[in-house]
Amino acid sequence: MSGLTQDLAELVAESRKFVLPLDAIAIAKRGFIDAIATMLSGRNEKVVLTLCELHGRLERGGSSVLMGLASADVQSAVMINSASAHALDFDDVALLGHPSAVLVPAVLAEADRLGRSGAEAVAAYVSGYQVWAELCWRESDPLHAKGWHPTSIFGTIGAAAAVASLHGFDAVTARNALAIAASFSSGLAANFGSMAKPLQVGMAASRGVYAARLAGAGMTGSEDALEHYAGLLAAISPRGNTDRNSRIRPQERLWISELGLSIKKYPICYATHRAIDGLIELTRANAIASDDIGQVRVIFSPTQAALLRNHRPKTALEAAFSIEFAAAAAITAGHIGFEQMTDSYVGRADVQGLIEKVEIETIDTHSPNELGLALTERVIVVMHDGREFDSGEIRFARGNAQLPLSDEELSQKFHMCAQGVDWIDPDALLGKLQNLENLRATTDLTN
Amino acid sequence: MSGLTQDLAELVAESRKFVLPLDAIAIAKRGFIDAIATMLSGRNEKVVLTLCELHGRLERGGSSVLMGLASADVQSAVMINSASAHALDFDDVALLGHPSAVLVPAVLAEADRLGRSGAEAVAAYVSGYQVWAELCWRESDPLHAKGWHPTSIFGTIGAAAAVASLHGFDAVTARNALAIAASFSSGLAANFGSMAKPLQVGMAASRGVYAARLAGAGMTGSEDALEHYAGLLAAISPRGNTDRNSRIRPQERLWISELGLSIKKYPICYATHRAIDGLIELTRANAIASDDIGQVRVIFSPTQAALLRNHRPKTALEAAFSIEFAAAAAITAGHIGFEQMTDSYVGRADVQGLIEKVEIETIDTHSPNELGLALTERVIVVMHDGREFDSGEIRFARGNAQLPLSDEELSQKFHMCAQGVDWIDPDALLGKLQNLENLRATTDLTN
Numbered sequence: 001m002s003g004l005t006q007d008l009a010e011l012v013a014e015s016r017k018f019v020l021p022l023d024a025i026a027i028a029k030r031g032f033i034d035a036i037a038t039m040l041s042g043r044n045e046k047v048v049l050t051l052c053e054l055h056g057r058l059e060r061g062g063s064s065v066l067m068g069l070a071s072a073d074v075q076s077a078v079m080i081n082s083a084s085a086h087a088l089d090f091d092d093v094a095l096l097g098h099p100s101a102v103l104v105p106a107v108l109a110e111a112d113r114l115g116r117s118g119a120e121a122v123a124a125y126v127s128g129y130q131v132w133a134e135l136c137w138r139e140s141d142p143l144h145a146k147g148w149h150p151t152s153i154f155g156t157i158g159a160a161a162a163v164a165s166l167h168g169f170d171a172v173t174a175r176n177a178l179a180i181a182a183s184f185s186s187g188l189a190a191n192f193g194s195m196a197k198p199l200q201v202g203m204a205a206s207r208g209v210y211a212a213r214l215a216g217a218g219m220t221g222s223e224d225a226l227e228h229y230a231g232l233l234a235a236i237s238p239r240g241n242t243d244r245n246s247r248i249r250p251q252e253r254l255w256i257s258e259l260g261l262s263i264k265k266y267p268i269c270y271a272t273h274r275a276i277d278g279l280i281e282l283t284r285a286n287a288i289a290s291d292d293i294g295q296v297r298v299i300f301s302p303t304q305a306a307l308l309r310n311h312r313p314k315t316a317l318e319a320a321f322s323i324e325f326a327a328a329a330a331i332t333a334g335h336i337g338f339e340q341m342t343d344s345y346v347g348r349a350d351v352q353g354l355i356e357k358v359e360i361e362t363i364d365t366h367s368p369n370e371l372g373l374a375l376t377e378r379v380i381v382v383m384h385d386g387r388e389f390d391s392g393e394i395r396f397a398r399g400n401a402q403l404p405l406s407d408e409e410l411s412q413k414f415h416m417c418a419q420g421v422d423w424i425d426p427d428a429l430l431g432k433l434q435n436l437e438n439l440r441a442t443t444d445l446t447n
Numbered sequence: 448m449s450g451l452t453q454d455l456a457e458l459v460a461e462s463r464k465f466v467l468p469l470d471a472i473a474i475a476k477r478g479f480i481d482a483i484a485t486m487l488s489g490r491n492e493k494v495v496l497t498l499c500e501l502h503g504r505l506e507r508g509g510s511s512v513l514m515g516l517a518s519a520d521v522q523s524a525v526m527i528n529s530a531s532a533h534a535l536d537f538d539d540v541a542l543l544g545h546p547s548a549v550l551v552p553a554v555l556a557e558a559d560r561l562g563r564s565g566a567e568a569v570a571a572y573v574s575g576y577q578v579w580a581e582l583c584w585r586e587s588d589p590l591h592a593k594g595w596h597p598t599s600i601f602g603t604i605g606a607a608a609a610v611a612s613l614h615g616f617d618a619v620t621a622r623n624a625l626a627i628a629a630s631f632s633s634g635l636a637a638n639f640g641s642m643a644k645p646l647q648v649g650m651a652a653s654r655g656v657y658a659a660r661l662a663g664a665g666m667t668g669s670e671d672a673l674e675h676y677a678g679l680l681a682a683i684s685p686r687g688n689t690d691r692n693s694r695i696r697p698q699e700r701l702w703i704s705e706l707g708l709s710i711k712k713y714p715i716c717y718a719t720h721r722a723i724d725g726l727i728e729l730t731r732a733n734a735i736a737s738d739d740i741g742q743v744r745v746i747f748s749p750t751q752a753a754l755l756r757n758h759r760p761k762t763a764l765e766a767a768f769s770i771e772f773a774a775a776a777a778i779t780a781g782h783i784g785f786e787q788m789t790d791s792y793v794g795r796a797d798v799q800g801l802i803e804k805v806e807i808e809t810i811d812t813h814s815p816n817e818l819g820l821a822l823t824e825r826v827i828v829v830m831h832d833g834r835e836f837d838s839g840e841i842r843f844a845r846g847n848a849q850l851p852l853s854d855e856e857l858s859q860k861f862h863m864c865a866q867g868v869d870w871i872d873p874d875a876l877l878g879k880l881q882n883l884e885n886l887r888a889t890t891d892l893t894n
Contacts, residue, residue, distance in 0.1 A: 050664045147675075147682025152630075183599075183643045184650060186633035190678035196630045196668040199661065203631060214646065217497045221643035228594075231637035235594025235683075 004227040007248045008131050008161065009175035014250075015127040015165040016120065024256045025437050028125045030404075033414055033433045034092045034263050035085050035104035036067060040424075041267070041338070041417035042087030043069070047195040051080045051202070063109045068423050068446040074109050075206045081105035083202030086151075090417075093262040093270065094401065095129070096136050096143065096371075097151030098201065099158065100261065103128040106159040106205040110166050110212075111442040118439030120166060126256055128162030128208075131178070133255035134248050135226070141238035142371070144189045148236055152187025152200035157232075159208020160215075167216055179221025181211035182232040260401030263410065266336040268319070270397070271304040271373065272326035277398050278379040278391030279330040286389050288331065288381060290354055295382040296327050299361045301374035312355065319346045327379070328354035337416050369402075407434075451674040454695045455578050455608065456622035461697075462574040462612040463567065471703045472884050475572045477851075480861055480880045481539045481710050482532045482551035483514060487871075488714070488785070488864035489534030490516070494642040498527045498649070510556045515870050515893040521556050522653045528552035530649030533598075537864075540709040540717065541848065542576070543583050543590065543818075544598030545648065546605065547708065550575040553606040553652040557613050557659075558889040565886030567613060573703055575609030575655075578625070580702035581695050582673070588685035589818070591636045595683050599634025599647035604679075606655020607662075614663055626668025628658035629679040707848030710857065713783040715766070717844070718751040718820065719773035724845050725826040725838030726777035733836050735778065735828060737801055742829040743774050746808045748821035759802065766793045774826070775801035784863055816849075854881075 020028075042048055043066055052065065055076035063077035066084060071077065085091050085101035092100045103125050111121045132154045143150050160181035164174040184207040187200035215221075226232050227244040234242060266276055275298045282288065300323075310322040319325040319341065328351045329340045345351065365375035376393035383389075396403040405413070411430060418426040424446070432445050439445070467475075489495055490513050499512065502523035510524035513531060518524065532538050532548035539547045550572050558568045579601045590597050607628035611621040631654040634647035662668075673679050674691040681689060713723055722745045729735065747770075757769040766772040766788065775798045776787045792798065812822035823840035830836075843850040852860070858877060865873040871893070879892050886892070 047666065050661070050666055054660060054664050145677065147677040147679070149630075179638060179641070180643050180646065183596075183635050183638050183647050184633050186631050188630055188672060188678055188682060190672045190675035190682075191626060191630050191669050194626070194667045194669050196627050196666070196672070199627065199666065200630050213501060214497070217501050219494065219497055219643070219646065220641045222638050222641050225635060225637045225643070228637035230592065230594040231635055232594065235635060235637075 003224050004244065004248070005175055005178055005224050006171070008134060008178055008226070009171045011130060011248065011250050012127050012161050012164045012174040012178075013169060013171040015123050016168055018123070020123065020126060021254065021257060024126055024254055025122055027256050027260050028122045028129070029433065029436050030263060030410060031092060031100035031125060031261055032104050032436055033410055033430065034261070035100035036429070036433065037414040037417035038088065038091040038101065039066065039081050039085040039105065040421050041090060042084035042198075043421070045084070045087035047087050047198050048080060048084040051083055055080060063112060064446055067429070074113055075210055078105050078109045078209050079202040079206040081109070082205035083198040086198040086201040088267055089269075090264050090267045092264065094259055095132050095154065097155065099129055099132060099155070101201050102151060102155035102159050102205045102208070103162050106209050107162050107166060108442055108445070110163045110209055114166060115441055115443065116166055117441055118436040121442050122437050124162040124165040127165035128158040129256045130250070130254070131161035132158035133259065135233070138233060138243040138246070139237055140241045143236060143238065144371070146236070146238040147189050149187035149189050149191070149197070149200050152204040153185045153236060155201065155204035156185040156208050156211070157181045159205050160211040163209050163212035164215065167212060169216065173215050175223060176220050177212040177215035179223070179225035180214050180219060181208055182225045183221060184211055185232060260404070262397075262401045263399040263405050263413070265397070265399040265405060265409065265413065267338055267341055268326055268336055269308060269321050271300070271307050272323050273397035273399070274377045274394040275300065275323060275379050276326050276330040276336055278394050279327055279381070280334055282379065282381055282389045282391055283331050283334060288383070288389065290331055290350055292383050292385065293331070293354065293357055293381060294384045296331070296354070296358045297361060297380040297382070298323055298327060298358060298377070299363055299379070300377040301366070301372065302362045302364065303372035304374065305360050305362050307372070313346055315343050316341045316346055323360060324355040324358040325351070327358045338419070450671050451691065451695070452622055452625055452671050453618070455581060455625055455673070456618045458577060458695065458697050459574050459608045459611045459621040459625075460616060460618040462570050463615055465570070467570065467573060468701065468704060471573055471701055472569055474703050474707050475569045475576070476880065476883050477710065477857060478539060478547035478572060478708055479551050479883055480857060480877065481708070482547035483876070483880065484861040484864035485535065485538040485548065486513065486528050486532040486552065487868050488537060489531035490868070492531070492534035494534050494645050495527060495531040498530055502527060510559060511893055514876070521560055522657055525552050525556045525656050526649040526653040528556070529652035530645040533645040533648040535714055536716075537711050537714045539711065541706055542579050542601065544602065546576055546579060546602070548648050549598060549602035549606050549652045549655070550609050553656050554609050554613065555889055555892070557610045557656055561613060562888055562890065563613055564888055565883040568889050569884050571609040571612040574612035575605040576703045577697070577701070578608035579605035580706065582680070585680060585690040585693070586684055587688045590683060590685065591818070593683070593685040594636050596634035596636050596638070596644070596647050599651040600632045600683060602648065602651035603632040603655045603658070604628045606652050607658040610656050610659035611662065614659060616663065620662050622670060623667050624659040624662035626670070626672035627661050627666060628655055629672045630668060631658055632679060707851070709848045710846040710852050710860070712844070712846040712852060712856065712860065714785055714788055715773055715783055716755060716768050718747070718754050719770050720844035720846070721824045721841040722747065722770060722826050723773050723777040723783055725841050726774055726828070727781055729826065729828055729836045729838055730778050730781060735830070735836065737778055737797055739830050739832065740778070740801065740804055740828055741831045743778070743801070743805045744808060744827040744829065745770055745774060745805060745824070746810055746826070747824035748813070748819065749809045749811065750819035751821065752807050752809050754819070760793055762790050763788045763793055770807060771802040771805040772798070774805045785866070
């Protein structure tokens with residue numbers, strides 16, 4: 001027997017023996033830091049509060065909800081933690097979706113339960129990332145356009161792979177975990193913009209854990225559930241242009257080193273990030289005063305223009321999808337954080353004044369890495385006195401895998417997200433996460 | 448706002464006011480009887496025992512597992528009960544799948560929890576059936592061939608509709624339940640033949656309940672999650688030949704009355720049932736003695752021939768997919784029940800002797816109602832003395848919606864399935880089920 005499901009199962013079964021290169025460990029740790037940061041930042045969203053109410057029977061010795069706020073059975077905890085990590089759409093990006101919001105809650109909950117070390121948690125995360133990557137490159141047509149939510153589809157299997165690695169399953173048990181997870185893969189693009197989007201992410205993580213536990217208990221799936229002609233890849237394929245038969249090459253490609261993670265620097269739609277970077281830079285370098293600005297021009301893709309449809313936002317919710325607000329805030333505050341994403345900040349006279357000065361132009365180029373974005377974008381600030389400041393071509397947002405945040409910036413994001421969380425010591429937790437691969441047990445994170 | 452999701456939500460919201468015709472109530476009650484019968488008959492399958500072990504923390508006041516054997520939280524109970532009802536593939540058939548194995552456990556668990564009456568449970572079941580029917584006729588290409596398991600895909604939404612009806616949700620809440628359920632719809636044909644098949648059925652029921660409870664707690668999905676161009680129907684459609692826009696006509700079509708339920712009479716692959724009926728009839732009518740038979744000819748579709756691939760079965764597992772065994776047992780025992788589906792019966796000399804006398808012929812006609820079956824099939828018994836007994840064309844198996852089991856036969860099936868179950872009184876339970884629409888509370892079923 002050989003084939004994709006079997007190959008991936010062998011990769012998972014070997015994952016605990018594989019010595020990870022340092023760059024892969026460093027990227028995985030950033031995934032843990034970012035997922036826990038965004039999990040904490042999502043804690044007050046309605047989707048999370050409602051899940052807590054529905055699932056929240058406390059259990060002695062149960063799994064940690066929101067890093068120690070409460071505890072619940074393992075699948076409930078994973079559901080809540082993962083939905084919270086994605087609730088503000090502030091979590092990291094790669095592999096056609098959001099890997100860490102799915103993988104980290106699944107890995108931590110099960111690692112805690114099994115008493116696994118930090119190094120084992122990192123290896124499990126990398127396993128999940130690797131399996132996810134092996135699946136998502138095989139489809140050449142756009143899955144979102146067909147109706148699928150790739151994070152939730154591939155995430156279920158990635159989470160199962162990660163948890164299978166934690167359990168130390170042999171290849172047969174790992175194969176059953178992947179096959180059962182394939183049975184549980186779901187999630188629709190049509191539900192974007194509703195609470196069902198973070199729910200889908202929570203379900204992916206929670207069912208990934210469940211699939212692995214089922215396999216561990218002796219449940220079986222088909223040995224070719226992923227690549228079979230009536231298996232997962234064929235089922236979700238928009239037009240059958242899916243590569244079901246190529247062998248994987250784990251020795252040649254460590255996807256996490258190759259593709260990395262893009263970490264969002266600002267808690268606002270990712271389609272605004274390059275313009276924000278450009279305007280912060282221009283404002284700082286040229287000591288631009290808001291009052292002297294005549295016009296702000298943003299040049300990006302028609303898709304970005306369509307997505308960012310709120311041209312005169314009055315509330316923070318509207319502002320999250322407004323390039324005009326993003327530009328105004330970048331110039332006014334020199335930064336965009338949670339304190340800018342408030343109704344009162346959006347309504348400020350100076351911000352509203354600048355919003356009216358922003359003009360959009362579109363350019364029809366395409367980024368090969370980032371669906372819907374122009375290849376590059378550009379911002380130009382035109383002053384009342386006629387001077388023009390031009391960002392030039394901006395290829396990657398700060399935080400993109402190709403232009404990573406510094407450790408200092410990642411720490412800032414972590415602290416920003418953990419603000420007001422009084423059941424943890426953010427410095428201590430961040431310190432432990434930065435040293436995750438040397439942690440004796442993941443339970444030490446919250447102890 | 449109008450559209451399929453909204454229309455179905457309104458149907459669900461109205462379902463408690465709608466006065467059901469008697470034939471619909473009668474069919475629904477058969478669904479309850481058959482699902483509970485098969486739930487009991489599946490209780491010792493490995494998939495069920497494993498689920499019980501994994502989920503089986505007993506909870507005071509929890510939901511009933513296997514009609515009173517144990518109790519667990521509602522979603523665990525639904526998962527176990529529904530997987531058990533499908534574990535032997537002996538449960539009823541309609542709507543491209545197995546409606547009652549999904550709907551009945553979901554309805555009963557939530558009706559028990561909410562203290563609903565038998566009539567409300569029946570109305571909820573019909574609601575779930577109706578929504579399921581409205582979805583599955585809209586796709587004109589074969590879903591199984593693309594990779595989907597329609598029971599699990601549509602069942603998730605049907606179960607959510609049924610539970611939404613039980614809760615008495617308004618149209619907006621019911622719409623959110625359907626949209627969230629669409630996010631959770633999954634299940635693969637590639638996993639047929641493994642434990643993941645009944646798991647998929649269990650997941651459909653359990654997630655349907657969960658989706659409805661999430662909506663009841665205030666969670667939202669998109670108002671067009673089913674018919675959106677990136678919604679459920681488009682996502683699963685093999686080639687985009689899906690009708691996403693027709694309005695539903697609940698006043699004109701009560702699908703359950705029109706389509707009914709096909710109930711399996713024998714605990715063996717459905718593709719053998721017509722031949723079994725024919726041979727039992729021929730044997731009885733002509734007082735055929737096994738020893739005098741020279742040959743048994745079975746004429747059916749190439750798909751049936753391929754499916755029933757075990758020509759010389761030695762074990763009960765093999766015999767479940769053997770037309771040769773089915774024919775031999777029908778003639779020898781004049782019936783096929785659990786006592787025939789044992790290794791010792793399969794190995795009996797007279798049965799093995801007859802198995803060798805069975806010949807298969809194929810005919811390339813197609814039943815419009817039943818995927819893969821020939822339009823009709825036929826059995827011919829040729830005696831040593833040259834006489835031939837011919838069944839003629841058999842259009843429907845006994846138990847098919849077009850040729851329903853008598854109440855007496857359904858009771859026999861119930862008792863056969865409940866044999867050895869010592870925590871219920873089968874007569875009392877069956878009596879209550881036959882009177883379900885007059886039951887004060889569904890909890891009375893197990894009290």
